[in-house]
Amino acid sequence: xxxxxMTTVEEFEAxxxxxxxxxxxxxxxxxxxxxxxxTPHCKFGETGVCCRLCSxxxxxxxxxxxxxxxxxxxxxxxxxxxxxxxxxGAATHSDHGREICxxxxxxxxxxxxxxxxxxxxxxxxxxxxxxxxxxxxxxLAHEMAxxxxxxxxxxxxxxxxxxxxxxxxxxIWAREGIEPRAIDREVSQSMHMTHMGCSSDHxxxxxxxxxxxxxxxxxxxxxxxxxxxxxxxxxxxxxTEANLGVMEVENVNIVVxxxxxxxxxxxxxxxxxxxxxxxxxxxGAKGITISGVCCTSNEVTMRRGIPMAGNFLQQENVVLxxxxxxxxxxxxxxxPALGPLSKCFHTKFITTSPIAQIPGSEFIPFSxxxxxxxxxxxxxxxxxxxxxxxxxxxxxxxQKQKATVGFSFEEIIHKLDGVTxxxxxxxxxxxxLVDCVxxxxxxxxxxxxxxxxxxxxxxxxxIGLMKKFLExxxxxxxxxxxxxxxxxxxxxxxxxxxxxxxGLKRVCELADIPPxxxxxxxxxxxxxxxxxxxxxxxxxxxxxxxxxxxxAPEWMSEKAVSxxxxxxxxxxxxxxxxxxxxxxxxxxxxxxxxxxxxxxEACFTVETDIDKLGxxxxxAIEKKREALGI
Ligand code: MSK
Numbered sequence: 001x002x003x004x005x006m007t008t009v010e011e012f013e014a015x016x017x018x019x020x021x022x023x024x025x026x027x028x029x030x031x032x033x034x035x036x037x038x039t040p041h042c043k044f045g046e047t048g049v050c051c052r053l054c055s056x057x058x059x060x061x062x063x064x065x066x067x068x069x070x071x072x073x074x075x076x077x078x079x080x081x082x083x084x085x086x087x088x089g090a091a092t093h094s095d096h097g098r099e100i101c102x103x104x105x106x107x108x109x110x111x112x113x114x115x116x117x118x119x120x121x122x123x124x125x126x127x128x129x130x131x132x133x134x135x136x137x138x139x140l141a142h143e144m145a146x147x148x149x150x151x152x153x154x155x156x157x158x159x160x161x162x163x164x165x166x167x168x169x170x171x172i173w174a175r176e177g178i179e180p181r182a183i184d185r186e187v188s189q190s191m192h193m194t195h196m197g198c199s200s201d202h203x204x205x206x207x208x209x210x211x212x213x214x215x216x217x218x219x220x221x222x223x224x225x226x227x228x229x230x231x232x233x234x235x236x237x238x239x240t241e242a243n244l245g246v247m248e249v250e251n252v253n254i255v256v257x258x259x260x261x262x263x264x265x266x267x268x269x270x271x272x273x274x275x276x277x278x279x280x281x282x283x284g285a286k287g288i289t290i291s292g293v294c295c296t297s298n299e300v301t302m303r304r305g306i307p308m309a310g311n312f313l314q315q316e317n318v319v320l321x322x323x324x325x326x327x328x329x330x331x332x333x334x335x336p337a338l339g340p341l342s343k344c345f346h347t348k349f350i351t352t353s354p355i356a357q358i359p360g361s362e363f364i365p366f367s368x369x370x371x372x373x374x375x376x377x378x379x380x381x382x383x384x385x386x387x388x389x390x391x392x393x394x395x396x397x398x399q400k401q402k403a404t405v406g407f408s409f410e411e412i413i414h415k416l417d418g419v420t421x422x423x424x425x426x427x428x429x430x431x432x433l434v435d436c437v438x439x440x441x442x443x444x445x446x447x448x449x450x451x452x453x454x455x456x457x458x459x460x461x462x463i464g465l466m467k468k469f470l471e472x473x474x475x476x477x478x479x480x481x482x483x484x485x486x487x488x489x490x491x492x493x494x495x496x497x498x499x500x501x502x503g504l505k506r507v508c509e510l511a512d513i514p515p516x517x518x519x520x521x522x523x524x525x526x527x528x529x530x531x532x533x534x535x536x537x538x539x540x541x542x543x544x545x546x547x548x549x550x551x552a553p554e555w556m557s558e559k560a561v562s563x564x565x566x567x568x569x570x571x572x573x574x575x576x577x578x579x580x581x582x583x584x585x586x587x588x589x590x591x592x593x594x595x596x597x598x599x600x601e602a603c604f605t606v607e608t609d610i611d612k613l614g615x616x617x618x619x620a621i622e623k624k625r626e627a628l629g630i
Pocket of ligand 1: 259294295312332333449450451452479480481482521522556557559560
């Protein structure tokens with residue numbers, strides 16, 4: 001297997017420093033420079049007390065001026081801002097889910113999009129009470145797509161997937177009045193509540209933030225994940241690599257970035273064709289390398305083993321290599337900076353969605369109806385661009401790690417079945433895992449998610465915390481840019497088991513898994529909700545009693561706040577390394593960091609000292625064990 005060595009954050013930084021020299025040479029602007037220009041940040045904004053919801057203001061609340069012109073106090077202003085932030089995230093994730101449902105509606109036996117996991121489609125159809133017997137799989141796919149789309153705007157009832165949660169959790173949601181109804185309704189009501197002259201009661205606003213978040217996690221995101229699996233395949237264990245060294249100097253390099261797999265799946269299909277490889281050879285390249293950034297990368301790595309070039313704060317680095325023929329983006333987390341930056345190189349910056357149109361890009365609208373043709377056009381543009389490289393600017397850092405990925409909920413269960421005989425005699429459940437936790441072989445689990453944020457030294461929090469958890473026999477499941485940080489460091493290499501305590505190391509050996517399990521993209525945090533629910537049902541514990549915690553140490557986006565809300569509302573204590581803009585109101589701050597426990601049995605903890613955050617989490621897991629008497 002060879003000797004294993006982690007890549008350190010210092011080594012990441014040295015690679016970035018070398019790329020920044022190229023940036024300086026070509027006069028490119030980078031986020032490192034812009035952070036300096038934007039620091040210090042506005043304190044009113046940072047604490048959430050700036051209100052610009054009407055044109056009487058903007059009002060900024062201070063001890064001397066404790067109310068806005070309309071009379072709203074700090075608690076009302078902070079809570080309104082928190083709710084609009086959440087609604088932005090819920091809308092974004094859910095709209096991604098909606099696009100997936102539309103793509104499902106386009107599937108056909110001879111079309112660009114097919115049903116790759118019919119068993120999963122049938123399983124969900126039965127769960128939703130849809131007759132499946134004797135139905136053509138594509139008729140069923142279209143029927144399910146229509147039903148799924150109705151989840152966005154149905155006039156009555158609540159989200160269909162809520163029934164997947166344990167009864168106790170469903171009772172809490174009903175008791176607290178936070179069961180999400182139609183997804184668009186929860187987002188729309190958020191905007192209505194925060195409009196001038198509507199809600200200023202901070203408790204009502206935060207309560208609705210939980211509901212809007214739940215419409216994302218148990219609605220839009222869950223449909224995004226489930227129907228992506230139906231079309232593109234449910235992920236199973238697969239080997240890949242991570243970090244900028246996955247780009248290959250002699251190949252045409254195409255980088256996919258964003259979130260929606262509909263486009264990237266098609267790009268991968270086309271780029272893999274004999275025709276395109278021949279074309280690449282005709283322009284002097286050896287072949288085509290597709291790699292990814294952010295969650296589009298996670299989607300295609302989970303299902304195809306496509307290598308991960310990097311996470312959020314590395315998106316400029318892929319262009320700075322001078323070896324990126326095209327960076328193709330769909331939606332979300334795309335720096336507008338890629339426009340001017342790509343102009344300093346030969347890189348084609350291609351936007352494809354009307355939702356994310358960016359100056360300095362070439363806009364090639366992509367739609368599920370013409371997917372194959374659109375993807376071909378884009379790949380051909382990248383190939384043609386190979387000859388325009390400026391060799392003097394080419395430098396790909398020699399840095400990459402092996403990673404084993406593809407741990408969907410189904411794959412985790414499959415892996416557990418492999419060790420069933422060692423623990424308990426029950427296949428197809430989470431019981432082997434529960435048994436490990438009960439016996440103390442595993443102390444618990446942490447769901448690590450979220451972005452990078454320049455407020456935290458990039459990747460340091462993700463990797464440092466993961467290492468601490470592994471040493472303490474706490475298994476890590478992860479998604480999003482956190483997953484990519486782990487992969488770049490080497491923590492998804494099975495040999496990383498040697499970094500674990502004796503118990504976790506044994507579990508990794510028996511189950512043949514790495515200690516950090518890649519569960520997918522940001523919408524795939526819904527997989528984590530399903531896992532937590534199944535553990536609760538199998539163990540008889542409430543979700544809030546399981547020694548499992550959520551953690552987003554470097555989060556930055558509205559989506560992350562929406563996620564935080566639904567993870568907490570599902571009963572999982574969640575730890576953040578960056579403050580949400582809520583410290584300007586003692587009432588809101590205390591509600592988020594404590595009061596929520598009375599509503600949903602969990603709350604947020606924020607600690608910007610990452611070492612301390614890790615210690616608090618290890619202690620919290622031990623406390624949960626103690627409370628369970630295990
Ligand atoms: S991509 S939301 S920076 S995790 Fe999902 Fe990464 Fe955060 Fe975007």
